[in-house]
Amino acid sequence: GENVEQHPSTLSVQEGDSAVIKCTYSDSASNYFPWYKQELGKGPQLIIDIRSNVGEKKDQRIAVTLNKTAKHFSLHITETQPEDSAVYFCAASGWNRDDKIIFGKGTRLHILP
């Protein structure tokens, strides 16, 4: 089955700097890759997603890149702000898995003042 690896598990960046979180997946049939942000005590919030027919997608300070050949995708947050501190999860999904999405283990992002 699908396996999603996420790195790093913890990331600290200075406010204003960029943060990059990387994920790899194992099932070449996966074609949908969402990223979720989870704050303490809350449910995950979809922040950006990408499908396998595009290589990059951007939404203001957040961007996601996808390399289908290498089976990896990354989240880029630029000009980080204190409110970006949270746990970020990558995930992978495919039509052959009845809409189930497989999550990475999460990255705890700390924005340092």
Place this chain on the structure above:
Amino acid sequence: GAVVSQHPSRVICKSGTSVKIECRSLDFQATTMFWYRQFPKKSLMLMATSNEGSKATYEQGVEKDKFLINHASLTLSTLTVTSAHPEDSSFYICSAISDPSTDTQYFGPGTRLTVL
């Protein structure tokens, strides 16, 4: 759009009692909802897929008689933890798909269950 709510947000119960958690899609109809469980500082673990009008599909290792799921309408799925024990204490989160043509899942705010 695509707002999912859960009720209650927190519940404390005694061991041996049953607890029902509701998941509602507020501004869309969801033929498919999912129930997850999350332990502290861990990722989300899929428990079951809930389809409106049919029986839920449980993941391997999840006891269907312990975690009863009912998806009676296109906007409501319920998870009942029966005969709860302290090891059932966890953060339970539901999600729903707003557009059947996509895989996009929108999550509820979660329910913190504590079993004494």
